[in-house]
Amino acid sequence: xxxxxxxxxxxxxxxxxxxxxxxxxxxxxxxxxxxxxxxxxxxxxxxxxxxxxxxxxxxxxxxxxxxxxxxxxxxxxxxxxxxxxxxxxxxxxxxxxxxxxxxxxxxxxxxxxxxxxxxxxxxxxxxxxxxxxxxxxxxxxxxxxxxxxxxxxxxxxxxxxxxxxxxxxxxxxxxxxxxxxxxxxxxxxxxxxxxxxxxxxxxxxxxxxxxxxxxxxxxxxxxxxxxxxxxxxxxxxxxxxxxxxxxxxxxxxxxxxxxxxxxxxxxxxxxxxxxxxxxxxxxxxxxxxxxxxxxxxxxxx
Numbered sequence: 001x002x003x004x005x006x007x008x009x010x011x012x013x014x015x016x017x018x019x020x021x022x023x024x025x026x027x028x029x030x031x032x033x034x035x036x037x038x039x040x041x042x043x044x045x046x047x048x049x050x051x052x053x054x055x056x057x058x059x060x061x062x063x064x065x066x067x068x069x070x071x072x073x074x075x076x077x078x079x080x081x082x083x084x085x086x087x088x089x090x091x092x093x094x095x096x097x098x099x100x101x102x103x104x105x106x107x108x109x110x111x112x113x114x115x116x117x118x119x120x121x122x123x124x125x126x127x128x129x130x131x132x133x134x135x136x137x138x139x140x141x142x143x144x145x146x147x148x149x150x151x152x153x154x155x156x157x158x159x160x161x162x163x164x165x166x167x168x169x170x171x172x173x174x175x176x177x178x179x180x181x182x183x184x185x186x187x188x189x190x191x192x193x194x195x196x197x198x199x200x201x202x203x204x205x206x207x208x209x210x211x212x213x214x215x216x217x218x219x220x221x222x223x224x225x226x227x228x229x230x231x232x233x234x235x236x237x238x239x240x241x242x243x244x245x246x247x248x249x250x251x252x253x254x255x256x257x258x259x260x261x262x263x264x265x266x267x268x269x270x271x272x273x274x275x276x277x278x279x280x281x282x283x284x285x286x287x288x289x290x291x292x293x294x295x296x297x298x299x300x301x
Contacts, residue, residue, distance in 0.1 A: 207251045
């Protein structure tokens with residue numbers, strides 16, 4: 001079950017387990033994740049280890065202001081011998097795609113990911129090209145450095161199922177980092193795969209079939225509706241946001257080894273799923289706003 005996938009990733013990542021569960025939940029939910037954290041906390045290692053754990057194709061794109069859409073999706077080139085155009089796939093054709101510092105690319109290049117993240121294919125010169133399945137984007141951005149960056153538009157933020165921060169490890173965990181295998185050449189060796197892409201696809205299908213009680217669905221809608229009328233929020237949760245919250249709670253329940261969703265799953269996925277879908281008024285903390293709404297709406301028993 002998914003716990004062996006979590007354990008495999010934790011064998012390389014030092015830190016809290018819950019952020020790893022949220023990343024895996026986003027994968028199982030069929031969404032994508034935005035890692036919003038400072039450099040050096042293991043974002044790239046997280047993406048590589050996840051790709052190795054599922055025996056998937058891993059690609060990394062370093063976003064920069066001069067990056068063009070064709071550098072991401074691929075281009076058509078003319079071959080003199082055949083007299084025809086041939087499509088050269090870009091690095092986006094992968095199972096796990098790490099888009100490092102996504103907010104450093106221009107809005108035009110950022111938008112080249114929208115179709116891929118939403119539809120599962122890219123269109124080059126009017127011709128669609130299907131992406132490998134599963135296709136999972138792990139985007140990163142540095143929350144403390146804004147020079148030379150382009151803020152992600154709300155339309156693109158809404159494509160990410162989860163907004164996650166790995167955070168700093170605790171003191172004892174960081175000591176393990178300095179003393180353990182991470183500090184030697186062993187850390188350069190790939191981890192063994194614990195499942196294949198076919199099994200992962202079956203897990204994703206199982207997540208979609210996981211039942212959600214009508215009372216829990218009503219709770220989701222009530223929180224979303226409250227966000228649209230909350231005095232501290234200028235832009236509330238969209239219907240797509242409510243749908244993704246339900247899917248993330250299903251995936252979280254699956255990760256915990258259950259075939260049903262509990263209010264706890266909604267609580268643990270709420271901030272990561274909703275924090276980037278609202279716009280706060282008067283610069284109020286968006287996390288605090290979400291927690292306030294969760295406490296305001298009665299939780300079904």
